[in-house]
């Protein structure tokens with residue numbers, strides 16, 4: 001594995017994904033290790049424009065338009081990823097597996113078309129490791145309730161998030177060696193240590 005891996009953080013809303021990515025970036029900052037960090041949808045200037053369009057509460061695109069917009073946002077990030085691929089550590093807050101989990105397992109879009117466009121966009125770029133944050137129904141409900149500004153994708157029915165999380169878990173099962181499941185219902189500090197220890201192994 002490259003010592004400058006692509007590390008992705010996945011998980012449904014309220015799973016603690018963003019908290020952990022912040023902890024990882026501050027660990028890297030403290031140790032003066034160079035990296036870049038992006039989020040999807042978003043990350044680059046154009047991709048952030050597409051993000052605003054997709055997640056705006058007033059948007060009501062159909063599931064295929066959503067898919068194409070998420071992929072359009074990814075397309076705008078690919079040059080940035082290519083530029084730093086294997087040169088710097090790349091941290092990504094959601095990536096390809098989010099599209100499979102949300103658009104295929106959550107919304108029922110054909111998996112073949114998702115895989116095909118992702119392959120076309122990514123070419124030789126490969127994710128090295130994924131931290132999948134999982135959360136139970138009770139905690140998910142409570143965390144969603146606490147959120148102040150909800151976007152369009154924060155407002156689905158609980159069943160939807162359940163399907164998406166199950167989808168993520170299927171992907172993790174298929175790629176056991178390059179996935180670590182982080183149980184967000186457990187102690188957050190312990191999870192933090194778990195992630196940092198794994199990170200050290202990945203970059204040393």
Ligand code: TMP
Pocket residue numbers: 013039040041055070094095096098099100102103153154
């Ligand atoms: P965020 O809340 O992590 O910033 O992500 C925004 C939303 O976009 C989140 O609900 C997941 C969704 N999403 C997809 O549905 N498909 C995708 O391909 C990506 C990257 C995100």
